[in-house]
Amino acid sequence: MDLLRFITAGSVDDGKSTLIGRLLYDTDSIKVDQLEMIQKQSKNKGEGVIDLALFTDGLRAEREQGITIDVAYKYFATAKRKFIIADAPGHIQYTRNMVTGASNSDLIIILIDARLGVIEQTRRHSIIASLLQIPHVVVAINKMDMVAYSEEVFNTILSDYSKMAAQLDIKDVVFIPISALQGDNIVNASSSMSWYKGESLLHYLESVNVVEDIDLSTPRFPVQYVIRPQSDDLHDYRGYAGKVISGTYKKGDKVLVLPEGIESEIDTVEVHGIEVDEAYAPQSAVIQLKDDIDVNRGNMIVSVSNLPKVEQEVTAMLCWMDNIPLVAGNKYLIQLHSKVVRCVVKEINYKLDVNTLEKLSDVHQATLNDIVHVTIKTASSIVFDGYNALRVNGGAILIDETRYTTVAGCMLQ
Amino acid sequence: MPQYKLDYLDQLESESIHIMREVAAQFERPALLFSGGKDSITLVQLALKAFKPGKIPFPLVHIDTGHNFPEAIAYRDKLANELGVKLIVRYVEDTIKSKNLKDPAGKFPSRNALQAYTLLDTIEEFGFDACIGGARRDEEKARAKERIFSVRDEFGAWDPKRQRPELWNLYNGKIHKGENVRVFPISNWVEIDVWNYIKREGIELPSIYFSHDREVLVHGEFLVATSPFIRIDEGDSIVTRRVRYRTVGDMTCTAAVESTADTIDDIVREINETNISERGETRIDDQVSEAAMEDRKKTGYF
Numbered sequence: 001m002d003l004l005r006f007i008t009a010g011s012v013d014d015g016k017s018t019l020i021g022r023l024l025y026d027t028d029s030i031k032v033d034q035l036e037m038i039q040k041q042s043k044n045k046g047e048g049v050i051d052l053a054l055f056t057d058g059l060r061a062e063r064e065q066g067i068t069i070d071v072a073y074k075y076f077a078t079a080k081r082k083f084i085i086a087d088a089p090g091h092i093q094y095t096r097n098m099v100t101g102a103s104n105s106d107l108i109i110i111l112i113d114a115r116l117g118v119i120e121q122t123r124r125h126s127i128i129a130s131l132l133q134i135p136h137v138v139v140a141i142n143k144m145d146m147v148a149y150s151e152e153v154f155n156t157i158l159s160d161y162s163k164m165a166a167q168l169d170i171k172d173v174v175f176i177p178i179s180a181l182q183g184d185n186i187v188n189a190s191s192s193m194s195w196y197k198g199e200s201l202l203h204y205l206e207s208v209n210v211v212e213d214i215d216l217s218t219p220r221f222p223v224q225y226v227i228r229p230q231s232d233d234l235h236d237y238r239g240y241a242g243k244v245i246s247g248t249y250k251k252g253d254k255v256l257v258l259p260e261g262i263e264s265e266i267d268t269v270e271v272h273g274i275e276v277d278e279a280y281a282p283q284s285a286v287i288q289l290k291d292d293i294d295v296n297r298g299n300m301i302v303s304v305s306n307l308p309k310v311e312q313e314v315t316a317m318l319c320w321m322d323n324i325p326l327v328a329g330n331k332y333l334i335q336l337h338s339k340v341v342r343c344v345v346k347e348i349n350y351k352l353d354v355n356t357l358e359k360l361s362d363v364h365q366a367t368l369n370d371i372v373h374v375t376i377k378t379a380s381s382i383v384f385d386g387y388n389a390l391r392v393n394g395g396a397i398l399i400d401e402t403r404y405t406t407v408a409g410c411m412l413q
Numbered sequence: 414m415p416q417y418k419l420d421y422l423d424q425l426e427s428e429s430i431h432i433m434r435e436v437a438a439q440f441e442r443p444a445l446l447f448s449g450g451k452d453s454i455t456l457v458q459l460a461l462k463a464f465k466p467g468k469i470p471f472p473l474v475h476i477d478t479g480h481n482f483p484e485a486i487a488y489r490d491k492l493a494n495e496l497g498v499k500l501i502v503r504y505v506e507d508t509i510k511s512k513n514l515k516d517p518a519g520k521f522p523s524r525n526a527l528q529a530y531t532l533l534d535t536i537e538e539f540g541f542d543a544c545i546g547g548a549r550r551d552e553e554k555a556r557a558k559e560r561i562f563s564v565r566d567e568f569g570a571w572d573p574k575r576q577r578p579e580l581w582n583l584y585n586g587k588i589h590k591g592e593n594v595r596v597f598p599i600s601n602w603v604e605i606d607v608w609n610y611i612k613r614e615g616i617e618l619p620s621i622y623f624s625h626d627r628e629v630l631v632h633g634e635f636l637v638a639t640s641p642f643i644r645i646d647e648g649d650s651i652v653t654r655r656v657r658y659r660t661v662g663d664m665t666c667t668a669a670v671e672s673t674a675d676t677i678d679d680i681v682r683e684i685n686e687t688n689i690s691e692r693g694e695t696r697i698d699d700q701v702s703e704a705a706m707e708d709r710k711k712t713g714y715f
Contacts, residue, residue, distance in 0.1 A: 002419070002420065002424070003421040031693060032689055033689050033690050034690050070576065071558075072557045073600070075601075077603075082421045082603075082606070097578075104581060224431070224438055228467070229468070234466055234467075237466065239466075243582075273466055282427055283419065283427055284427040284430040284434070336583075338438065397580055397583050397585060405577060406578050406579075
């Protein structure tokens, strides 16, 4: 059994909440008492049938106002996989939440209302999927029951979407015609769409290969914490604790400690206190080096034969997430894994219109939910890979220096 | 050719260990909130693994309501002793006396809400800047919106609108003086994940998790252990049943479930087959209102 994290993009109107409710319901992830609670609420709201969308409502404040203000996480499992759903609202003002939910996702389900086809929102969600480099995209064409389960409607949307996606960096796309409300092609093949020969949504989610998304040939190990027991039997023990974010590490590997650039060799690799031949992504491990050198939190241990970038000036696509605007020249803290350094956003090069992909130049500030291309200068060198080349080592956040809030997510280039 | 494929429990474990290490590295005075329940026992196991061969670099803190199951307290003391970890215990009873708080009355007088006062005092007393807790997002809908690093003001209040976006696996633990962070390393685990992990790791649990004969008061669909902490009225139905506990909270608000499961395998089988949720089956205090947890979190509860 393995793990798949996915995000659903769409608004309440597209039936997103109904889809999630349906996945939870059809996989028996909703218990009797939770169902009773929903039935009670459905009655309170004056609805005769169970509203599957109510399963995804979180806070009372949201229920009262009928809105979603944040990313909520939902869980279900089948015999093959455990699933983690990041449920982010899809309205334009919530780009911030979608970027947040997308950052950790292996897959995105983009919902399209079959009656409306590819609309501005579809394009926006796809642009975010492309920016965040989500490895797998499912275009779920929903409400097929409202268009008489028409193959023609499906084919038109498929063709429109493919044309639009050609401009984007989307690698793996599948199209599934569904009805979340009626349950068509969610768990089982729909009897109303015999023309569709592909998999049901759940079957696809269970079988899509996510192990191959992990890069095993590019070793990256950010040091989080130094373990020094200083006990009698472990007097000289100095282990570097961290998570292998990509690649593999084994005894005897020649490594470089960055950003200093000190060369050494791996003495031992331990996973949970037990020495192993090799640790691999995404395992948490402890590495000891042969040489007695000064390695600290914020350093990265990499292979000598496969080096990341070590730079003080970087360009990045950035999603602004704060109410206080970003103005060129502002200083922030930039956090990349365990490394935090001061930085200045030197320039805003352009703003990306997330509805049209148009690059708007002559922009001097970015406001909440804006996606901009920036040049950042850091106080000392940071170690990273281009986000599009190695997703796990190209994401960074900006932190307000005095408020300490997280104000931006950056995809470094 | 080696297999580079991690089982889902290994992936969850790795994520939790990464979070534990972030806490140890980012904060000066972290603590692990320990209740004696299976979720906090799992946290201790994860912390042990995270810092091997070193020791857990923070104390265990128990906010003792005085309404605990004796078996949970015995387990707590034994565990702290075996691991050589510092155990700090602070009592809700003392807070009630020193602050002249009203001890709840009623048939099942839960001190759940008062726990927040003692917790905040303890945070202040020791200057804790991060408290690790065993809350999971699958438990309750307010918890589904919780961050892994949850920044709280000096009143411990959770403000869902003020939450920091959490991207990739980057955790921003920067806080101002007086603020603290609640950290939830097993946010992404669900109940059965915890049980499967306990089974896989062979983790010892307090005996009340396994089936035993117990005198209980039948309260609607709930079976509540008889104890000096609840009010037994004339006409109450008191019976002895074969039960176990699915969760361990206070004796006043945690219900037992009828079961003959006396091994972890039996329990895992029962949890897989049950059609009632964990809190729905065992927590009397959640039944008060739909938003009971949301309200408690806003006043400084986990």
